[in-house]
Amino acid sequence: MTDQALRSKAFDQAIAEDVLIGSRCLVCGNISVPQRQICPNCHSDQVERIQVNGIGTLATFTVIYVPPTSMADAGYNAKNPYCVGIVALQEGPRISAQIVGLDLSDPATIKIGMPLKQTFVVRGEGESAKKFLAFEPA
Numbered sequence: 474m475t476d477q478a479l480r481s482k483a484f485d486q487a488i489a490e491d492v493l494i495g496s497r498c499l500v501c502g503n504i505s506v507p508q509r510q511i512c513p514n515c516h517s518d519q520v521e522r523i524q525v526n527g528i529g530t531l532a533t534f535t536v537i538y539v540p541p542t543s544m545a546d547a548g549y550n551a552k553n554p555y556c557v558g559i560v561a562l563q564e565g566p567r568i569s570a571q572i573v574g575l576d577l578s579d580p581a582t583i584k585i586g587m588p589l590k591q592t593f594v595v596r597g598e599g600e601s602a603k604k605f606l607a608f609e610p611a
C-alpha cells in the first residue's frame with residue numbers, strides 16, 4: 474500500500490470510531506487534517522498523530538443539486554440536494570465535508586462563519602455502508 478493509502482485508511486478507521494484525527498509537527502507546531510507524514514510547512518518528518526476536537530466555522534459552502542454517482546446512490550438529487558462546505562477547524566486546518574442539519578430550501582439561512590461541530594453520517598447499506606465525516610450547526 475502507498476503512504477497515501479495507509480494515511481487514508483488510518484483516517485477512515487478513526488472516522489469509523491467517531492474520531493477526527495490530524496497530525497502536529499513537533500518542529501513548527503503546524504497541524505494538518507487529515508494527518509500527514511511530512512509537515513507541509515517545514516517538511517519535517519517529526520510529526521505526531523493527534524485527535525482534533527471537530528469544532529470550527531463555515532468558511533465556504535456549495536449546495537449540490539446534481540450529485541456524483543456515490544451521492545446519487547445515497548438518495549441525493551435535484552429535489553433532495555446536499556451541502557458541502559469547507560470548515561475552518563479551531564486548530565487551524567480547513568477540511569471539506571458534508572454539512573448536515575441545514576435548511577437547504579433557503580440557502581440564505583446558511584451563514585459564512587457560523588459555528589459547526591463534527592458529526593458522522595452513514596451512507597450506503599449493509600456491506601457497503603460506510604461512515605463519513607460531516608458537520609452540523611453547533
Ligand SMILES: [Zn+2]
Nearest residue numbers: 498501512515
Ligand atoms: Zn513543521
